[in-house]
Amino acid sequence: MSSGDDRQSQALAKPSFSDIQVSALVESVFGLKVSKIQPLPSYDDQNFHVCISRSRDSTDGPTEYVLKINNTESSKNPDLIEVQNHIIMFLNAAGFPTASVCRTKGDSTASIISIDSGSEIKSYLVRLLTYLPGRPIAESPISPQLLYEIGRLAAQLDKTLEKFHHPKLSCLHRENFIWNLKNVPLLEKYLYALDQDRNQEIVEQVIKLFKEEVMTKLSLFRECINHGDLNDHNILVESSKSASGDAVYQVSGILDFDDMSYGYYVFEVAITITYMMIESKNPIHVGGHVLAGFESVIPLTAVERGALFLLVCSRFCQSLVMAAYSCQLHPENKEYLMITAKTGWKHLQQMFDMGQKAVEEIWFDTAKSYESGISM
Incomplete structure (x- = not known):
């Protein structure tokens, strides 16, 4: 592409x-x-x-x-x-x-x-x-425990793929693939699909920061194969009754491997956090639970942690810009294409308004609380 x-x-x-x-x-x-x-x-x-x-x-x-x-x-x-x-x-x-x-x-x-x-x-x-059983997370209540399990699952998936071999594996080096987080600067050619408003200003600012603060650090991130699209419609859950009679949700299916490519561990957790925020009533707090689960398998380095906020903002930008662009081409598919946009712009603006330091503090404090068992 x-x-x-x-x-x-x-x-x-x-x-x-x-x-x-x-x-x-x-x-x-x-x-x-x-x-x-x-x-x-x-x-x-x-x-x-x-x-x-x-x-x-x-x-x-x-x-x-x-x-x-x-x-x-x-x-x-x-x-x-x-x-x-x-x-x-x-x-x-x-x-x-x-x-x-x-x-x-x-x-x-x-x-x-x-x-x-x-x-x-x-x-x-x-x-x-x-066909896999279950219903999408987008249609299910999401508890902190389920967010933790999804973060853990994302890390386990990437870690397991370290052992995967195939003669054509180099296909996953998809240099101009618009959905690889490394390719956020490619969004510039699609910005015309947005209205000339604050949304576009935020996207332009994110792209600028990405070039300055992420592109310069890519060599310091640990590389792996990413699923690349663990969104709230690609993870299925089923419920069962706990001993106390409450419904307990567990992951029953992982769908859609079409966006797989070589990326980095920190990309996977950032993408997962982004999509778990979409339907959440308390979106800013989502990141800490997902991060805790991910880091129970693959602890991030200080450099990777430092890029997480901007990577989540960047994934929102990819999803929102490409949805707006695709809607111009396929107005008949608008309802599906704009699923993320319904709340996505609001979440992105909220993150930007709060700023990296404030959001990171919530994420990292929540993740740390798991070490002492408080959030469990």
């Missing part, structure tokens, strides 16, 4: 398969007969919840799947999607609540299909994943 035109071509190339086409596709590529289809919300790909008919002699295996149809732009990079699929399988084998990847009739983890649209032939990469 080296230019605005690239992003536009990607956004405009969002697939538009009908239910009938999807049924035929699942049968021809994966050898499964569809009984029911339901579209799922998505940013610039097309996703479907697919139920499979059981044959009379079959009693085992899942009956519910998610079919993912990548847009034409990302479909040009099948190696990257192959690596993502193998990471999902690797994490699943390591005990993480990720989906299983369904193999094609040709025993691959994905397949390229070509559709004649009349004026041209378009190619789409398709894959089938098992």
Whole structure:
């Protein structure tokens, strides 16, 4: 995504398969007969919840799947999607609540299909994943304990991926990928999508500070593979009753590995804090609980901690600017695209108004309280 035109071509190339086409596709590529289809919300790909008919002699295996149809732009990079699929399988084998990847009739983890649209032939990469139970965190009550567990999970995920090997792993060095936190300066070419108001001023200020205070310290951060999108719609939870009869929520699924790339441990915790703030009634306090969980597995260095505030502001800017830009291209998908924006601008402004020192004090004091067991 080296230019605005690239992003536009990607956004405009969002697939538009009908239910009938999807049924035929699942049968021809994966050898499964569809009984029911339901579209799922998505940013610039097309996703479907697919139920499979059981044959009379079959009693085992899942009956519910998610079919993912990548847009034409990302479909040009099948190696990257192959690596993502193998990471999902690797994490699943390591005990993480990720989906299983369904193999094609040709025993691959994905397949390229070509559709004649009349004026041209378009190619789409398709894959089938098992459907995970639970509901998004965005629709669930979030306790400090759950925030701690999510922070811990983010760190465990990154730490586990240290052991992941694949011949095409270099695909995850995605230099101009707009969603890698390293690429915040790329937002400058999309600023025209914002209104000329305080929001734009804040974004410009964040980009300036990022160049001065983060870009100069990247070599001091510890590198790793990032999930890169642990947002409140990509983490599923299920509830159970505690001994006292209260509902206890636990993570039941981690979704959407499409934004994976090489980054840094501090990127993962910053991204997770950002998205956990979105629906929170007490957003500024979220960071301390997530940080405590993360640091129970991977303690941050002083330099990494010092960049955390600006990295959270930067992720808000990425999400808010790209949502505004994508809305201009896809007004029909505005409701989904603007999920973060509903509260995101307010949270970003609040952080900016309070300032780094005041926000850090809340985060670091909350994280420290876990050491003595106060917040537990």
